[in-house]
Amino acid sequence: MLWTILFLVVIDVAVGYLFAPPPVGVRPGPLQRRFAEGRSVEGKLDRMVGETDESSAPMATAGWYGSRSDQPTHAEHPDGLLVAVYGMSTSFRMCYALQELEPSLTLRLVGGPNAPLSHSYNGYLKDRNHHEADVVLLGVSAWALAGIESMTQMLIQFDAPALYTYPVYRIVDGKLVATTPLVQSLDELRCAMGDTDLWEAFRLQLAENDAYYDELVFRDSPLDNSTLVRLLRRGWGQRQRRRQLARVHNADGYRSDSNVGPVAREIIRSFAETVRADGRLPIVILFHEKGFDDHLYALLGPTLKEHGIPFLSTHDLAPASDHDSFLPDGHFTAEVDKRIAREVLAVISNAR
């Protein structure tokens, strides 16, 4: 027993020493990353957020609204269109293929890694008066949809987090009501981290409004220095996340007793209404990642048809069970992106 405890301590210290995280700015190795994944969210924030954007980790700057000021505001080609895209990397990759097929298109890309529908929708609301797009494309990821119940990627992707925040939506008396996070930019996050009261208020807001909030995963403690505790916390966090996702989605599709479906349908309806009111063409792309069959289509298809919103669902073009359609990182292959892009072009030309 004593030998076992002694060796556990030795392993804990040795692994912690051998795979200590590199300084900010240096890309960690896979083992360094693995042994740090279980660090508390607060512990990760301390390491990721520097005094300036340049001294912060690249993932810390991703996904915040308004973080990219170099976006075009109107079509760059005289006969071309400006397509404003709100979504996540899967949408952006497809849009690059779109631009390859139709170089006259200009792209305005707003989004974040694994961004859920609520982030994309709010992105459009914030961005709508800053450009003259002809087409507004909303990318919805089946995988990221459950993130509607969260306010930040710090919690959903707690093991390798992006830090950006977004409102959480609820339906009250048939209308969408947003709860806006107290922290809405990296600068505000930096301020909050230096202000105990503000930070506590933000934490309480997350605890109250974010379905993925877990005290054990979020709060920093001296035990963060123990490799074994970090591994245990990682396991616990993964378990909690799976439980949360299972409340929203199972092998048969999105669960009807979850709030995600009604909120997503209302967001889609409201998005189309707003875009049309702005005199633009709304298009919704439903991306079905591995393991999601046509579940997103089953959830949102009827709403899209009912409101005559032009849309495209990838399950017809690249079945989610076909691993030939996907790269090892879960994105579609370039060939599939091109296939989807061709269909999007057809949807644009039919709708115009």
Added chain:
Amino acid sequence: MLFNSIHFLLFLPVVLAAYAMLRHRGQNRMLLIASYVFYGWWDERFLFLIALSTVVDYWCGLMIGRSRLTGRQRMVASSWLTLSALCFVTINWSAIRFGGSEGISVDWSSLFDPLGVWALGGALGLVAIANLFHRLVTRLDEDRRRKLGLWTSIIANLTVLGIFKYFNFFVGSAEDALQGLGVDAQLMRLDIVLPVGISFYTFQTMCYSIDIYRRKLMPTDRFLDFALYVAYFPQLVAGPIERPNELLPRLQNPRHFELVQIQRGLFLILLGLFKKVAIADGVAVCVNSVYNSTGTASALDIVAATVLFCVQVYCDFSAYSDIARGVSKLLGIDLVTNFRVPFFSRSPAEYWQRWHISLSTWLRDYLFMPLVFLDPRRRIYLALIITMLLSGLWHGAAWNFVLWGGFHGLLLAVHTIYRNRVPILNPDQAISRWSLVAGIALFFTINCYSLLLFRAGSFAQIFDFTTAIVTGAGGIHLSMKLPSLSAALGIPLLFALDMIEYSTGDALAYRRFPAWCRGALYAFLIFIIIMGTGNEPTEFIYFQF
């Protein structure tokens, strides 16, 4: 309740604490309640099937072995079945709400499950018939009475198994066959789920009646001890399948505790968790990424996924047996060894003496031997193939399992023919070390292919994957997901542990390591288990059987 769940982590200490405080009879009663709680955690309705199997075999065993049941025995068995029907299937417990301002509130409209009322009626009918005909049966001559008892047990158990496990499978197969003949038939299907571990406990109860019939065992008079034998929670849902002449005496006699037994029990639990949490769950995602996908997998993907499936199924299943044995050792009750480093086998016969030993010996004693004794000279090969085909069907209600069983039956038949002509196939013959390694590698490769048949989702997938392997389609392109870090570290460690067991022939060889070395081993196992807690947990593969 899963062994690798937080619920079990809380359940086990409570059981152990209660066990330590009670005397022998109280221990058995508490274990019976704990076993029903353990099983009912999934779905309490299926406890009725366990109660039914218990009552039928208790009754049949006494009819075969003692020719009658006393009034008290009949009353206890009858009450058990009736109360089980009432509590587990008739009353809808979710209709009763505790707490709130009213204390207890009952939704009378949904209190009784309509199907459960039928089950209760059936149970009452069965009890009435058994009691009414009891005197009549006791008057039969011994031979007829014994046969009646035996066949009642076999038919009752196989009927339950047939309805819950095979009915929809055979109906579906009949529909497919009729469609092949151009008839579009829509036959009735049952809307039922497979009760966890049904194949395990029905085999265990059946062999009780058979052993009494064969005069190898005297029936037990104590109903609660027999009920515990059927439902004993460590091995209830995925084995090992215990023989009554081994487990019943251990349950009926007081247990003695030794430190060495507790240490061994803890090590087995640790080893089982290591195999399941760190390795089996760590490679499941890789195997699924190839086998659950409809895309074109390359030859290398298929080979890698199949080899990893061998690792997964071994670690998953032997883990359950290890934890079951470990938990049981903490209770002072030894269970049989179910695995002895099976992938070090060099022939199919040796493999089945090392893999799922409790099932293979069950099949040998209760299926193969009777088949052989019918006509020893001509039927041995046929008996081997029939036994293994049924073994395949036991594993799952799907044709790929039957194909897997048939494949192993053929291997065993071929091995039986050639074992005396080819030295490498004969375990009694000494061979060089290189021949041994070559033999093990060759049989492992053949066995991997058999597990491809086992894992495949359809005949079309078997055909596609076999073609890809033979033609080398897709070349060395690997798109399969990679194993988790815990699996990557755990597999070499497990190989080393199995290698030591194989070369010493002693599963306890690790105990001879110096204390510091054992400490390092336990620490490393714990470290890798903790690392594996991030793997996506999967249900034990053998639960579905």
